[in-house]
Amino acid sequence: MPRVKEGKGKAKGTPPPVVVSLQKFLKTYEKHCAHSRTSVCPAIWRDLKSSITSEQSLRRFTLLRPDESPPGHTPVSLEPLLVTIREEHYTAGKELCIWGLALSNPEIARLSWLLELTGRTPCPLTTLEIINCKMDTWSLGRLGKALQFSGLHSLVLDYCRFGNEEIERIFSGLENNKRLQGLSLRYCGLGPGSGPRLGLVISRSAVCKLHLDGNDLQCSGALALLRPLVEYAETQEKDLPATAVPNTGSLPPPQKGSSTLSQIAKSSQAVTNKKCLIEAGPWLVKLHLADNGIDGHGEEGSLLEFTQMLTRLIKHSAHVQEIDLGNNTLGEKAAADVLRALRARKTGRLPTLKITVTPRISSDTFRSILKNSKKSNTTYRKKKKVRSRMSVLVSSIHQGALYSAWTFPGVGGAIGCRFHT
Template sequence: MKTYERHCALFQSSVGVTIKQSLKRCIENEIVLTKFVLTSSENSRGDMQPVSLTPLLRTIRDERYMLGKELCIWGIQLSNQDIANLALLLELDGRTTYPFCSLEIIHTVIDAWSVERLGVALPVSNLRSIVLDYTNLIKYSEHLIELDLDGNAIGELCSADILDALKERLNEKMPNLNIKVTYQISSETFGSIFKNGKKSKSTRKKKKKTTK
């Protein structure tokens, strides 16, 4: 906790209340902290510094904390440097690899450079689950090769956003994506998505036929 507070002071950031509460609860109950939730809703006074991401990332690196699995960033203003630090933490080619397998960034706006930098990190990370609340990653990332939304009830509006992003990729002559999507959208949108991307092949193994 002291390391985190020191980094917050260094980067002129408020201490994340949810992080502080989680750390305190884990210490009191002698349990491991595996899920980090950083949210901007903690700032009730206008004269307080905003909550920043980099102090938390620096703390994880300084402490070489290897037990984190989920990282949730809700409503935090993210700079290019924040995204660069996040990408470095997620990538597996450093001296220390951090086993985060789930990343959630919602109610947050990041620019095209940040989207591209994050896209570079995704294929070389441990991430198995990524939650974003908009489609800029699809639009801009040349490193994104597959989009698996099978089983996710994304709905018609989100499906239309994805379709628009795929069309923009084609207009910019970017590589096609391998795509899996749920059937719980209109047949017109469902078909259009595959016209603007490539249908991902199923990885399920076929059962071998048994002979009597």
């Protein structure tokens, strides 16, 4: 849990200011819980006590439903925490994580009001995680409006199931957002129709990390998402000799022995590192599409179209650094196309791309893709020896989902993964 260490109190025996502030915060929080007839969140209470003991400011508030509550026990509510943050002018809190709660309209209204006061509020949140929570259409619409004005850098809405109308409310608030960099919508029930809308969102915002694992975009939805990314990358490459990459200054003339694509890579890296907060456009650094039903079972030719779009992105995008397509059945032909695109990317001297694909292809193709993509400490470890043909490496319960990773002989490490809901 991230905290900021504070200085000690000057007078001997006098608690430092951070301790006094946290003690007062806890007392006010307990008072508002009692006033609203709701329970003090055990996780909040423990984190505050721990911060008081360590004399460090609490940066991350984690509000979650208790594992076991006796009959008649009052529920945990978000509103007392938000009221306390506002009343105590607590400026150190940057992250708010809400797990497994049914959020009411008044709670979302107060949260939205806090987000909209960015620049004037005493609690400038930069990270908001609402995971496995229930919200009605009105609440999602209110939250969507607040996102237009918030200073959030990261938004996580994993395991919140959305219908078409609900997700449209969120998408409308993300367009033209020049601050949000990370967006996670894992296991939210997104279908093929969300693909074009997602493409529009990333075209008009500064989002550079997009996590969509566990949805059902299928080939058509994923294709619609990739299309603006590819068009942007190819246009940028084509126009590079005549114009400069946006907001990076003019590029030097081509050096002997260097390629045009390598110059794009260097310039785009500067954009990624320095302009991520304000650079809007259809480009991504990380794209996770694991377990999205991307296979050959849809319309005839849809997998081929998706593969063609994907390989164009791999060949021409200097921005993209990570793509996760795990647990999608691409097939041997598509995998071979991906491998050729990775080799072309190397020839063009673009940054190395870390790509994850299903191991359900020939071992030679799979090993070659691993060899030509960036190695990941979490998915590929040479030192790990595997004895059995297929053994479960990791299995853990996380918010009602079972995650499993498998290892295969001669490859090493966990190379396949899946969430089972």
